[in-house]
Amino acid sequence: MSESVECVVIGAGAVGLAVARELALSGQETLVLESAHRIGTGTSSRNSGVIHAGIYYPKGSLKGLFCVAGKALLYQYCAEHGVAHLNCGKLIVATSEAEVATLGRIIQAAAGNGVNDLRLLTRDEARVLEPQLECVAAIISPSTGVIDSDGLMLSMQGDLAAAGGMIAFSAPVLGGDQTGEGIVLRVGGEQPMELVARYVVNSAGLFAQSVARTIAGVAPESIPSVYYAKGNYYTLNRRSPFSRLIYPVPQVGGLGVHLTLDLAQRARFGPDVEWIDEINYDVDPHRADSFYSEIRKYWPGLPDGGLSPGYAGIRPKLQGPSGGGSSDFKIQGPEEHGVRGLVNLYGIESPGLTASLAIAQHVRQRLLA
Secondary structure: OOEEEEEEEEOOOHHHHHHHHHHHHOOOOEEEEOOOOOOOOOHHHOOOOEEOOOOOOOOOOHHHHHHHHHHHHHHHHHHHHOOOEEOOOEEEEEOOHHHHHHHHHHHHHHHHOOOOOOEEEEHHHHHHHOOOOOOOEEEEEOOOEEEOHHHHHHHHHHHHHHOOOEEEOOOOEEEEEEEOOEEEEEEOOOOOEEEEEEEEEEOOHHHHHHHHHOEOOOOHHHOOOOEEEEEEEEEEOOOOOOOOEEEEOOEOOEOOOOEEEOOOOOEEEOOOOEEEOOOOOOOOHHHHHHHHHHHOOOOOOOOOOOEEEEEEEEEEEOOOOOOOOOOOOEEEOHHHHOOOOEEEEEOOOOOHHHHHHHHHHHHHHHHHO
8 A cells, every 4th residue: 555645856955855845834745755865965965055146047047037036045045044155256257358248248148137236347356356366357246155055955954844844765766657646656765665646846866867767657758868967176275365256257168167165265166077978976186187277367376286186066967068058947847748746857957056945936836836
């Protein structure tokens, strides 16, 4: 005999926890199924920890909409729940005259997303803020920040529990079937079981496509391809001379080698993009060799041997190396895939952490409207 629950969320990363919290706070009996032994073992704990402003995304995109809304929700949440964060700001720097025009286009694009606090700085104005910086001009983004992503997820887990929700660890979803009672999920692990849920949210991150393929009735053509983009980070093995994040002007295919800070003001550089077929989190020390020349364009003072291997994360992208640009989040309900009560979340990479609370509100509205 199957157990029954109102809502099941598959995946206990930042977005899965945010969705589960939102559903539980709405009065829904909610269970999270997580294949790992703890929360946030994937993309959510292996990123830069940046609270993004919403600058680069196309107008009207889900990334742009949810990033800007999520940023406001996230700062409010941190203040109310005591989650460690720092609203340090960010500089986007042009290191040649040819890049200055791009700064103007960035300001215009950001305004299209409702980000109206960017300001163009001269070289001298930028160097007043960051004396070690070398640039021709820069943009300051005052609403960019950094957050303790693990602390955020622990806080959301606490909210979920306080609202009566639960998390089952080491509980991989093996498959599902749509019935008149709801979606029957087959769950593996040491204590295999069957669950009947009225609503299911597939927030499995790197494995969202794999999970969707196991649920009978999901139209195969609705499941997008996934490409794994590994991002390597290298830490500065001495005190950071910067108090803000430093990003170069975006390049084709990415945002360039940028400097981010953790809450202790330690600096790290990355991520780069390394396309991989199988998940691994090894960091090759030799990949840092190519970082030095890029970083020295805006920080000539980076000493030889100043970088050490840090960590790696993997982004579930919906376009590969030949895809010709960045793809948007893909959030699918029954009208797209054919299974009543199911929402699939695909391609939830950056700015997924910033957008998590806004995505959660959107999913709740789609399911419970």
